[in-house]
Amino acid sequence: MSIAGFAIFRCEEMGTIAENQSLEAVLDLNRKLNKEVESLKSRVIELEEELALLRSVAGSTLPNSKNIEHNVENSKATGSQQLSLPEYLRYGRQLILPGFGLPAQLKLRSVSILIVGAGGLGAPAAMYLAAAGVGHLGIVDYDNVETSNLQRQVIHSEFRQGLSKAYSAKMSVERYSHRFLTPDKDVNHMCIAYNILLDSSNALKIIKAYDIIVDATDNVATRYLLNDACVITGKPLVSGSALRMDGQLTVYNYKNGPCYRCLFPKPPPPETVVNCSDGGVLGAVTGVIGSLQALLAIKIAVGMDDPSEPHNLLIFSANSYPPFRSIKLRGRKKECAICGDNPTIKELQDYVQFCGSGALDKSPETMLLTPEERIDPKTYHSYKEQNIPHLLLDIRDETQFGICSLPESLNIPLSELPRRIDEVKNALPSLKTPVYVICRRGNDSQPAVRILKEKLQGTVKDIIGGLHRWATDVDESFPIY
């Protein structure tokens, strides 16, 4: 219904009420209506803006996996040695900084920076770099915007769900900067969105076109890929990472400093790597690190970094005191496999194989149990309905159990299960009572079944897909997180 139609409908409603109720009720409804009209008007403006941006993104040539020869150099043609009048006004607050001034602003306008990852780190990094007047930004991401991203990935919005993160980031960045940087409407290269999965086949081509690379990725394989690609092409790599309440920040391959492999020559065993989707992360923590990445990239771009400043790794722990610690690093390692004196790695590798895990921050599905050792949520639900005696064991940690749980479930976290088996035994009415194990997604429940089977006599099965599947298949009112 249009706003006008909606208003007429509500006026009729108001008339009926006026006959029966006091003037106060009418005035109250009037206030509510006005408020609603205002909010609808602003929503229309928002949507029109989104639409205009979407059209501009869709209209421009977007690089994809087949078309990444998109040349950043073409877009540099507009660079002049002077600022336009609107630029003086716009960047005035940083232009007046001692040591920054006009030369730094001109350098920012001519620099090209590639941000890999438009997530929790890439969001603030891209926005601050664009806002500061960086002339040429590239944003790489292969994911689409999801609801669970919005708590930290502040570059996206509710309306963008399902849209490519790279395009969404480009839209946000251009929302407040492309008019100033590309007065010539035919040239709109200020920000290039790469909706591609960066891998050994395309990384060098893209990276070569940029001056500075920002690693805002969320997985180990892409971190090694970016490191190697930056060493091979000789680009500084501004690397940030964040998980839970912790973050790390450093510049690799810069001024004879170390590369990622110098510090971490061996990739972590895949089972020890925790991602944000399983481990959690606070948005403000990714915000701190991502903003610092923007700052470091700006310092490198304009040459503001102090030559006496040692190479360092900044460690941020929001829950510790002091929250920031700077670790002084040595120069590059002579025996490093890629940046050392006798490198053994001379071209990009297969990083998924090297790390034993893919370029995704989602956990792969565990396939530990046989189908006979598992039960689907609907079948479990029917057992429950029939009052078949059993024990439901929830092996998530206490925090997650506190978010939501099924009634009558016993909570023993997986990590504590081996030493708390007696509690399970005590909760069983008979030795042969079946035990059904549930977790968030049906992964951790599988090793739990293995542990329990050794100690119990009755049937032990896990619930396929965990509470997530319970919510989609059995009870839609159960929360998914």
Next chain:
Amino acid sequence: MSDDNKITITVLYFASACDATGLSSESLTFPLPQMRICELEDKLKARHEKLKNILDICMFAVNKEYCGKDDIVKEGDEVAIIPPVSGG
């Protein structure tokens, strides 16, 4: 008076090392005048079962400076154990 035959050091655990030990730091005394980082690594593995998989891939820093596995830890040193964080 410090005893020349033993050292007391502070070990700081970051990120997954903190999760594995359940500690952000601890003070440890060893009956040795000094030790190498790789020796400390073995002792910590024995002390914390869950550190076994993690220590191999960690970076070590002594008194806020990067150090190699053969570097020396002395009385009063602060040793930071820094696993890579990969999320974002």
